[in-house]
Amino acid sequence: IICSGVESCQYFKLYADSINHLTVQCTIDKACYDADIYADIAVVELSCDYAGNTASTAGACYKMSLVARHSPHADIFCTDVNCYDAIFYLSSASSINMVAEGQSA
Numbered sequence: 001i002i003c004s005g006v007e008s009c010q011y012f013k014l015y016a017d018s019i020n021h022l023t024v025q026c027t028i029d030k031a032c033y034d035a036d037i038y039a040d041i042a043v044v045e046l047s048c049d050y051a052g053n054t055a056s057t058a059g060a061c062y063k064m065s066l067v068a069r070h071s072p073h074a075d076i077f078c079t080d081v082n083c084y085d086a087i088f089y090l091s092s093a094s095s096i097n098m099v100a101e102g103q104s105a
Helices: none
Strands: 013-015 021-027 036-038 045-048 066-067 074-079 085-090 094-100
Touching: none
Parallel strands: 013 036, 021 045, 036 066, 045 074, 066 085, 074 094
Antiparallel strands: none
C-alpha cells in the first residue's frame, strides 16, 4: 500500500488478519492520518517518511494505529515527526526493528 498524497489514506481501515506480508509506505504529510491497520500475523514493513516537515505539519503517520500482535517480524521506519501520536501494537511479535531518525523522531 502506497499513500503518497496529502490525506490520501486518511481514516483508512484495513483488516487483513490472515495475510502473511504487508508493506505500507506513507510518504507525505498526513498521508496515513488516523489510519487503522490490522494485520495480526503478517510480516510488516511500515515506512513513515516525509522530508518536508515543518512546525505546522503533523507527519505522515499521524494518529495511525497498527495492530500486528503475532507478527513474526516488524520493520518500522519513522523520520522527524512522522510517527507523532501513532500507536503500534506488537505485543507478541517475534522481532521488531524500529528506526527513528531526525528531529522529534
